[in-house]
Amino acid sequence: MAGDDLLGGGDAEQEADIERARIAHGLIAGVSGLSPSDVPHALCRSCATLLPAASGLSASMLADGSDMGVVLFASDDVAARLAEIQYTLGEGPCREAVRLRAPVFGTDLSRERRRWPLYSVQAVKAGVRAAFSLPLMGAGSALGTLDLYRETPGALSRGDIRTALLVADAVTLAVIALDHASPHPDGVVTWLAGAESDREEVHQATGMIMVQLGVSASEALLRLRARAFAQGRTSTDVARAVIDRSLDLGAD
Template sequence: MSWWEPGAEDAEQETQLLRTRITRRLIGAVQDVPSASVPQALCRACVSLLPDISGLSLSVLGRKAGMGVVLFASDEVAGQLAEIQYTLGEGPCTEAVRLRAPVFAPDLARAPDARRWPLFCVQAAKVGAGAAFSMPLTAGAKVLGTLDLYQETAGPLDGDRLRTALLVADALSLAVTAFDRAAADSDGVVTWLQGAESDRVEIHQATGVIMVHLGVSAEDALLRLRARAFTQGSTALDVARAIIDGSTDIRHE
């Protein structure tokens, strides 16, 4: 038996019922959970709500342009897909942010998906993804981030799975907004969302190093970091760490 049993005949009522149950599931998942454990608690809840998806991740936009923050990933492939898109600057999630609308890529090995994001599709296939779907998390006119899903095999996201995914993204938008607005505690500990962004401190630091040594803008420095990551078959985060510890010399780029 499915976790969701429609209790109303009217389609709109059914959707509202599903929305309510999804919201309650996410709220219940994080009740009495320490702030540091909230992302993984939400991840487990999302996986239970979308059991037919191979994997998923949630990313939010950083406070600087191009700085994405992966809050959680259900598995290694989902995490790699998020990093690949962040490194390359292309893929369904970047398109979803730009368009402020869901973006679906049901077959990453064929056109039109392979033509839209040629670099991403090649790398996605290498890590084991056949299809990818991205839904923006929004608050008014602002895009907070994306809920990204993948399937090991090609195929559309349709029917009840599509409806559930869209409603999960809506509920996560509320969750991200609510938790980010939570007041810091008496010791000055930042909110869980702000803390998650600190995971990208190496990217900020490495970008600064490139700017100083090469005399380029922050945007150009980030592009150079991503380009190096791509040519090395690595991630932007790994390259950033190498720049910071001195094992990668960028002075002669």
């Protein structure tokens, strides 16, 4: 189901634009004047208020040309875990939403094993039965995703989907607006610095594995992800272990 179809056309589209602007203004106003460390939590709280039909939610951002996502915010540990494992496993609704540049819904994850054989099992183990991912679109490409989950199977109502699409657009606008307002000389959003460091750890660990095993970057990342999955850990956790040399994949 395409996002544009849900938002309608003509007068409905104009109303959607007004509602989108209202939500974006509210999100930006909600984080204005806050310290960088407080921004993600405030943005998350505002999104959760707007989307009560979800049991939890998260937003992840992608760097240009990167295969790793940065969790911008998560409403709870389950939402954070769901976001992280999709980049660890290389599959799931958020990965598909980025690839298709369209919303991707899994309304009953216990029946999605053919579609997402690894992710669906891990999600159900975490008590999640439905997941919904909406791309954060900017300049024709997906900057990241807004991801919702529910503890019970079933589709979101048409109204809930419409609101979620508008919130996803508003989050994109808020991130871009805050990026442009950043005092950093390179235009980097300072409140993403902590999350960016997580991705840098994965890159650093990948480089170390390349040297240790004499493999390509893609093979090194695949091995890191495989170890993370086998141990029920995140890619970031395993990367940190590689960096501090408490884990040596060359010993396998």
